[in-house]
Amino acid sequence: MSKKRTINDFGIDFMGKRKLAATLSGAALVLCLLSILFRGFDLGLDFTGGTVIELGYPAPAELSDVRATLEQEGLEAATIQYFGSRTDVLIRLAPKEGEADSAQLSDRVYRTLNQAAGGEVELRRVEFVGPQVGEELREKGGLAVLFSLIGILIYVALRFEWRFAVGAVAALVHDVIFTVGMFSIFQIPFDLTVLAAVLAVIGYSLNDTIVIFDRIRENFRRMRKGTVIGITNSSINQTLSRTIVTSGTTLLVLFALYVLGGEAISGFSLALIIGIFVGTYSTIYVATAVVIWLGLSRNDLMPVKKEGAEMDAIP
DSSP states (O other): OOOOOOTTOOOOOSGGGHHHHHHHHHHHHHHHHHHHHHTOOEEOHHHHOEEEEEEEOSSOOOHHHHHHHHHHTTOTTOEEEESSSTTEEEEEEOOOTTOOOHHHHHHHHHHHHHHHTTSOOEEEEEEEEOHHHHHHHHHHHHHHHHHHHHHHHHHHHHHSOHHHHHHHHHHHHHHHHHHHHHHHHTTOEEOHHHHHHHHHHHHHHHHHHHHHHHHHHHHHHHOTTOOHHHHHHHHHHHTHHHHHHHHHHHHHHHHHHHHHSOGGGHHHHHHHHHHHHHHHHHIIIIIIHHHHHTTOOHHHHSOOOOTTHHHHHOO
């Protein structure tokens, strides 16, 4: 007679594939780290400093024509792209030594393009970030990620057990390296919105990890005869439907933002999409697997008996 399954237990042997998953994760992280070290990032002006100019054209503009016009004016290093529609053009100019200040530079760009378009170009926005501010943002952004990981390590260690804390932080480090590594490999612009998305990924991934950890702790106390691997698999299976529904609905919104939200939030949306995919994976195959490799046992999660409790029970 077959054993009756727990409600919502799909019977998938997740932990049986943990060694294969560890190999794939290790290879992916090495690739991401190599790219970060040797290729670096395509940092946005938030970090490097420079000038951002947003222009509105009366009719769809060709980026090649805009670039050719600026090159004739000696502005070859400009980054030009559409901003929401083909009539909205965003121009980014990195700072250069000996170059005119931002106000003069933006006026020069606007006059050049406005003259080339017959005087019908609208200047909508000009922003400038100094290189010193960009460097400060880089440092504070990195410290924000570091301090958040330390805080999470302390919280999970106090809330659960030190093995769970190590597993949770290992998964979060995995998620951060993989997410930013994709931006490095494909040279996708990395700005403050992407950094904000990385911090959001940390919180999202931790939430899913805590849900599974809490179910593992509960099942260790309820399923007296199960093995560590068996109880862990059951816990993951029991929370699988919740994970799929939560991640799926969030991804629907993010895909809509990425496709329809325009250039302003495309990096933010893409970072969250990557982070949710890898965060869902790492919750199972990094966080939980690390806890098992660290030697989790039933005694680690059983409630501690209070001293004198047995004496109080004697009539």
